[in-house]
Amino acid sequence: MRKKIVAGNWKMHKNAQQTAALLQDLMAKIPATTEAQVIVAPTFVNLASAVTQLESANIGVAAQNMHQAEGGAFTGEISADMLTSIGVKTVILGHSERRSLFHETDALIAYKVDTALAHEMTVIFCFGEELKDRQSDNHFNIVENQLKDGLFHIANESWSKIVLAYEPVWAIGTGETASPEQAQEMHEFIRETVRKRFGAEISDELTILYGGSVKPENAKEIFSKPDVDGGLIGGAALKADDFLAIVSAI
Template identity: 65%
Template sequence: MRHSIVAGNWKMHKTVSETHAFLDDLIEKLPTDKEVEVIIAPPFTSLFSAVHHLEHTNIVVAAQNMHQAEGGAFTGEISAQMLKGVGVETVIIGHSERRHYFHETDAILADKVNTALNHNMRVIYCIGEELKDRQNKQYLNVIFNQLKDGLFHLKKEAWTNIVIAYEPVWAIGTGETASPEQVQEMHAFIRREIEREYGNETAINTSILYGGSVKPSNAEELFSQEDVDGGLIGGAALQAEDFTAIIEAI
């Protein structure tokens, strides 16, 4: 069911000891009066300890990535079964940095989605256009194709385990943020395309997050948009005070 989510993607930050210190701080500061799901996505090295550190809380631990194969000769990769084995049941797939630096195509990402769902994992699926796409007024086509090629092969019932994260590439780690109007336009477009493919019930029950330089100073305005159900937070998720302030903004 559609609900508010604030997820922190730590990327390649924090050792195990730094993870524990952050989580202690977050648990202390976390508001108790908010109906919002809080997710943290540490690096692989901290997943196991984070799950155990948070076992008596409502904070969810997610992985930042996984391989599409069940196992095999893929040096340095992590499978869905390995993630499940350490208690992780949510995974981020398709982040723009994975697409850009590691050349992950929509076809590869579709395979990853299939594998995650086959293991009853929840997927936070990232989509977003580059600056040239927006300047050329092709951004709607780019987003539609990412949805179609990455997710629209799924059966309707699979969408209960799908969360969408819209992250304009030009607003990630740049300090630039899409305007609230631009964000709402894109989230409404995504929801309409889901409705065209799967019907109104699926569309209204899919949580769509915004990712792109969300910080305490702009979170409330972004989250107040009708089709924005929370955020996938990068840099601001690395400080418990900032992350908590963003959660408070829901």
Template identity: 65%
Template sequence: MRHSIVAGNWKMHKNAQETTDFLNELIEKLPSDKEVEIIVAPSFTNLLIAAKHLEHTNIGVAAQNMHQAEGGAFTGEISADMLTSIGTHIVLLGHSERRQYFKETDSILAAKADTALKHNMRIIFCVGEELKDRQNKQYQNVVYYQLKDALFHLPKAAWENIVIAYEPVWAIGTGETATAEQAQEMHKFIREQIEYQYDRDTAESVSILYGGSVKPENAREIFSKPDVDGGLIGGAALHPDDFIAIINAV
């Protein structure tokens, strides 16, 4: 069901000791009365450390990626079975950095989504436009086709395990942030597309997160919008105090 989520994508940061230190501080300082789901996404090498460290807490652990195949000759890749076997049942898919640097297409992401769901994993699926798309007034078309080509083949029941993260590519790691109004416009648009494809109940049950230079200073305004259900946080998620401040903004 739709609820508030704050997820921290650590990208290629933090070694094993830094992971342990961060999680200890997070556990110690987290407010106990917040009704928000908290997720961290460490690197592959630290997933097992995080999963074991957090198994008796309410903090979830997500992988930053996974391969669509069940196994085989894919050097350097990680399968869904490998992830679930160490207690990782959430995966990020479709992040703009995977699309840009590793040439992941919507058809690849559709296959990854199928595999993740087959293994009863939850998906945080990222969509978002580049600066040229926004300047050309094509940003809604870009996001629509990212949804359509990667996710709209799925049955309605699959959406119980899907979270959408809207990340305007021009605002990731740039210091630029979509205004709260721009975020709301796109989140509302995404929810409408899910409703058109499925139904209103499905659309209203999907949590849609905003990502793109969210900081303690702007989180409360962004999260106050009716279709923004939390955030997928990058840089600010690397610092416990900042991450907790963002959690408290929900």
């Protein structure tokens, strides 16, 4: 049985007080019977307090990024050891904004993956095509290459620590959303790509999330597709009622 996950990427939103208030709201309203594993990813400065606040709640905490080095003269950066030392055991890597705005390459993201796995962290690995790739019918090649360059070097046993998050870049923060059929088509392709290299046992157990303007109105239809195992949620994760409506759609 594949894990169902709904993760909220808060990006650069919510100060300390706002973070505490949103977490409190989530804790008060989260359905006791939800089938999904719920994860939130506040900013770095609010991770420690989030871990403490959620200690007795059924909500996990993830970091939005981390540096690939164990330590050193990297001003402003955060290491895997720093994250795990405060109880953060999950990290989002390869998000489209890290790739586009901060010029992170597949090779760099692969290095980060290795570091996270060495610290026994779970990786939410993001990837996806831009609009020009889809318009030129090159989206499958782009996705396949991002997968292979970022993850296909890892050992079979490491896949238990990998969650994939397919995010068509053209549908992030734009209000545009891949149709449920487009999402299923790509998720099926992703699972088959992993199966060809690592076998059915790994691909069948692999959780693949969809990320790209998921809202309460469209979540149920997207999540109903057989190869969509949940979502990596952006803007809708910043409002408790919207986020929990998406969680309830699993």
